[in-house]
Amino acid sequence: MSLTTIVAQNLRAMRAQRKLSQQSVASKAGLSVSYVSMLERGERTPPLETLEAVAKALSISPLDLLRPRAAKAAPTGRAAARSKPRKAGRRS
Numbered sequence: 412m413s414l415t416t417i418v419a420q421n422l423r424a425m426r427a428q429r430k431l432s433q434q435s436v437a438s439k440a441g442l443s444v445s446y447v448s449m450l451e452r453g454e455r456t457p458p459l460e461t462l463e464a465v466a467k468a469l470s471i472s473p474l475d476l477l478r479p480r481a482a483k484a485a486p487t488g489r490a491a492a493r494s495k496p497r498k499a500g501r502r503s
Contacts (some may be wrong), residue, residue, distance in 0.1 A: 414477065418462070419453035421476045425469050426451075439468035 424452040426436055437447045441464060450465070455463065459473075466473040 412479065413453075415453050415456045417479050418457065418476050420449050421478070421480060422447075422465060422469075425475065426481065429469060431469070436465065436468045440441060440464040456476040 424490075426433070433444050433447045433451070436442075437444045440447070440461070442461065447465075450457055462473050462476060466476055467470065
């Protein structure tokens with residue numbers, strides 16, 4: 412996985428965890444909302460200065476944006492049953 416992808420996933424997850432909007436992160440970091448959105452989608456790779464500004468806006472260490480997160484466990488039980496695609500022509 413590329414660092415751009417790791418930063419994108421971490422930025423989105425940490426922003427959501429803190430219940431912050433892209434607008435508030437952008438404002439605190441001195442960035443545009445569209446740029447924050449592009450960072451979260453992995454469409455841009457931020458320079459170190461931007462990484463620092465985003466981390467400060469989230470009140471985290473810049474290293475937290477660079478560390479790969481643990482993979483989420485696959486759903487089990489009812490959640491797994493809901494996520495399975497249905498076969499064509501069958502109704503349940």
